[in-house]
Amino acid sequence: MGRITLEDGSRVAVIGGGPAGSFCAYFLLTFAERADLSLHVDIYEPRDFRKPGPAGCNMCGGIVSESLVQALAVEGIHLPSSIVQRSIDSYVLHTDDESLRIETPLREKRIAALHRGGGPRDVKALAWRGLDAYLLDLAQERGAKVRPIRVSEVGWEDGRPQVRLDGAAETYDLLVGATGVNSTGWQLFERLGLGARSPETTKTYVTEISLDDETITRHFGSSMHVFLLELPRLDCAAIIPKGNFLTVCLLGKDIDRELIRTFFASPAVRRCFPPGWDPSEGACHCSPKINVGEATRPFMDRVVLVGDCGVTRLYKDGIGASYRTARAAARTAVFSGVSAADFDRHYWRLYRSIARDNRYGHVIFGTLHGVKRMRPLLRGVMKMAGAEQAAARAARRMSIVLWDMFTGSAPYREIFFRTLDPRFLARFAWESAAVVTSDGGRRNGVTGHG
Amino acid sequence: MGEGALGTEYRDGEVICRQGDPGDRMYVVQAGRALVVYEANGREIQLTELSAGDVFGEMAIFDRKPRSATVRAKGPARVLTLDKRAFLRGVHEDPSLAYRILREMSQRVRRLSEEVSRLKQSPGVRAMTSDERRYVLVLPHEQAGLCELLSRALAQEPAIEVVLDRRVGERRQRAEGQTPDRRRTDRRRSAQGATIHIGQR
Numbered sequence: 001m002g003r004i005t006l007e008d009g010s011r012v013a014v015i016g017g018g019p020a021g022s023f024c025a026y027f028l029l030t031f032a033e034r035a036d037l038s039l040h041v042d043i044y045e046p047r048d049f050r051k052p053g054p055a056g057c058n059m060c061g062g063i064v065s066e067s068l069v070q071a072l073a074v075e076g077i078h079l080p081s082s083i084v085q086r087s088i089d090s091y092v093l094h095t096d097d098e099s100l101r102i103e104t105p106l107r108e109k110r111i112a113a114l115h116r117g118g119g120p121r122d123v124k125a126l127a128w129r130g131l132d133a134y135l136l137d138l139a140q141e142r143g144a145k146v147r148p149i150r151v152s153e154v155g156w157e158d159g160r161p162q163v164r165l166d167g168a169a170e171t172y173d174l175l176v177g178a179t180g181v182n183s184t185g186w187q188l189f190e191r192l193g194l195g196a197r198s199p200e201t202t203k204t205y206v207t208e209i210s211l212d213d214e215t216i217t218r219h220f221g222s223s224m225h226v227f228l229l230e231l232p233r234l235d236c237a238a239i240i241p242k243g244n245f246l247t248v249c250l251l252g253k254d255i256d257r258e259l260i261r262t263f264f265a266s267p268a269v270r271r272c273f274p275p276g277w278d279p280s281e282g283a284c285h286c287s288p289k290i291n292v293g294e295a296t297r298p299f300m301d302r303v304v305l306v307g308d309c310g311v312t313r314l315y316k317d318g319i320g321a322s323y324r325t326a327r328a329a330a331r332t333a334v335f336s337g338v339s340a341a342d343f344d345r346h347y348w349r350l351y352r353s354i355a356r357d358n359r360y361g362h363v364i365f366g367t368l369h370g371v372k373r374m375r376p377l378l379r380g381v382m383k384m385a386g387a388e389q390a391a392a393r394a395a396r397r398m399s400i401v402l403w404d405m406f407t408g409s410a411p412y413r414e415i416f417f418r419t420l421d422p423r424f425l426a427r428f429a430w431e432s433a434a435v436v437t438s439d440g441g442r443r444n445g446v447t448g449h450g
Numbered sequence: 451m452g453e454g455a456l457g458t459e460y461r462d463g464e465v466i467c468r469q470g471d472p473g474d475r476m477y478v479v480q481a482g483r484a485l486v487v488y489e490a491n492g493r494e495i496q497l498t499e500l501s502a503g504d505v506f507g508e509m510a511i512f513d514r515k516p517r518s519a520t521v522r523a524k525g526p527a528r529v530l531t532l533d534k535r536a537f538l539r540g541v542h543e544d545p546s547l548a549y550r551i552l553r554e555m556s557q558r559v560r561r562l563s564e565e566v567s568r569l570k571q572s573p574g575v576r577a578m579t580s581d582e583r584r585y586v587l588v589l590p591h592e593q594a595g596l597c598e599l600l601s602r603a604l605a606q607e608p609a610i611e612v613v614l615d616r617r618v619g620e621r622r623q624r625a626e627g628q629t630p631d632r633r634r635t636d637r638r639r640s641a642q643g644a645t646i647h648i649g650q651r
């Protein structure tokens with residue numbers, strides 16, 4: 001089996017300059033420098049991330065998870081306050097009946113809420129940079145060249161991947177696919193002969209509501225607002241405060257207009273806004289696809305997929321998954337090689353571990369649907385977390401499960417096993433039973449107002 | 451500091467981590483400055499100053515010993531806390547994650563080696579002078595900070611050497627009280643210039 005490695009002067013094409021593409025270029029060049037290897041890296045990215053509105057935006061909630069903020073800090077990448085719109089230190093859980101603020105034991109602002117692109121369509125003054133522009137600049141500072149081109153044709157030349165442009169062709173030693181799931185990028189990999197099943201996706205919904213900074217601070221603070229509403233097909237709903245916008249994110253199975261309308265009309269959502277305010281869709285809204293099932297095989301000789309076009313974490317920390325896959329692929333390419341066998345040995349394990357962890361994620365979100373439908377259980381969740389917040393030194397079993405679940409700070413597998421802890425279950429059963437024996441039980445236990 | 455600032459904010463002089471405490475996390479300075487001080491016998495020796503991007507508290511994570519020094523904010527500072535478990539788990543899966551920390555630690559070891567060799571070459575004030583040196587500024591040992599400041603400021607000036615008088619009080623008194631003349635001649639012999647003591651009682 002011939003070894004295929006990157007040599008001095010080797011050329012790499014990265015198709016897509018979202019987080020996954022920029023991280024991959026950044027780490028390819030960082031590792032190459034450590035290994036005394038000189039590489040040429042081109043990033044193909046047609047979007048101008050400085051433009052407001054959809055033209056400059058890879059649509060998303062814009063939360064950079066606690067774990068990613070820390071991992072980046074260890075790498076020496078510090079998200080400057082000019083791109084972080086608001087730093088987050090807590091979350092507020094809302095059900096139809098009640099709201100509960102949950103703090104982390106550390107009470108430190110370790111989650112970043114930011115814009116991905118140049119900001120919403122109706123942004124008044126462009127006073128900031130978005131994450132994607134920041135990361136692309138970082139890759140450029142390392143030496144990557146950005147080519148503002150949408151790649152539509154690829155092929156092979158003498159066993160090397162080729163990007164075919166109008167009237168010209170560029171041959172590379174490695175092609176990194178980082179096209180996400182909101183483009184026709186997958187066709188490129190099919191044309192290269194990657195015999196794999198494309199990622200499974202579903203439609204989501206994001207809107208940006210314009211509000212002044214002071215009102216946002218007063219009503220939403222530095223918390224992420226998570227809604228546990230019993231709406232069919234809705235797995236996850238959040239309002240994320242930023243500078244003078246609120247980002248509303250609805251994740252689940254094919255979110256449609258009816259569901260969006262019901263969400264904004266729900267008492268839990270209305271309660272968050274100033275009295276008299278009628279929350280509704282903002283001027284900037286979109287329905288991006290999200291990856292809910294990984295591509296079956298993310299590599300072949302001289303080709304590797306990173307970020308969303310391969311695998312991501314279910315509903316959470318997609319940018320973190322882009323970082324992890326991009327870094328692992330870059331490390332393999334520089335220190336091992338770029339054959340399918342190299343990626344199989346050094347990249348596949350991480351890829352599969354993310355995919356496998358999502359299986360636990362599906363179980364957890366399935367369970368949460370069940371809990372939301374059983375009012376005593378949902379109240380049990382709130383009561384248990386509430387009691388933990390009130391007692392300074394209590395074990396925060398429920399709070400931590402919820403925190404990790406909604407912020408993406410821990411693997412789903414870890415969360416799953418924590419909920420199987422007998423002490424967790426006993427406490428949860430106790431709190432839920434207490435609800436039934438007091439008021440909730442008399443109201444039939446199960447609510448159904450979907 | 452604005453809405454977008456990550457980490458915890460500390461006021462001037464506020465302790466971020468304390469010498470002797472268990473080390474269950476490490477830190478990265480996000481903005482401002484922090485001082486690393488070593489506390490011994492009720493005295494403080496300033497070891498170094500940290501600024502944005504500097505990592506500290508990592509030693510206790512690797513060697514599982516209590517904190518080796520106290521770190522406190524110098525002016526308002528903002529510091530991000532990194533969880534020990536998450537970091538160690540990451541490094542276990544991918545040791546290259548520790549590369550940057552290793553690099554910082556090796557830079558620190560290099561700096562310390564230089565410091566040690568400088569101190570070894572100059573065990574007391576006596577051996578510290580050389581033929582080209584015209585003046586030796588001697589500072590009492592509790593003025594370590596000032597000494598560092600002066601030696602940095604005068605680094606380019608070959609005629610002046612700034613040294614710390616590391617002898618303990620009793621010995622110093624004896625040396626000064628009993629044989630002042632011999633001491634002076636000793637020193638004169640190797641240094642053609644003058645030895646100037648600063649701030650001594």
Ligand SMILES: Cc1cc2nc3c(=O)[nH]c(=O)nc-3n(C[C@H](O)[C@H](O)[C@H](O)COP(=O)(O)OP(=O)(O)OC[C@H]3O[C@@H](n4cnc5c(N)ncnc54)[C@H](O)[C@@H]3O)c2cc1C
Binds near residue numbers: 044046178179181
């Ligand atoms: C509603 C919603 C909310 C989300 N919220 C969060 C969140 O709060 N936090 C979080 O961490 N993650 C979140 N995610 C997930 C996150 O958006 C993705 O995981 C992340 O964007 C993946 O990065 P990527 O670089 O792989 O893909 P993308 O961000 O999609 O970037 C792909 C890039 O490739 C370019 N491209 C595509 N085709 C071509 C081509 N042919 N030639 C050249 N360039 C091309 C595109 O222009 C684009 O810039 C959310 C996702 C959705 C849908």
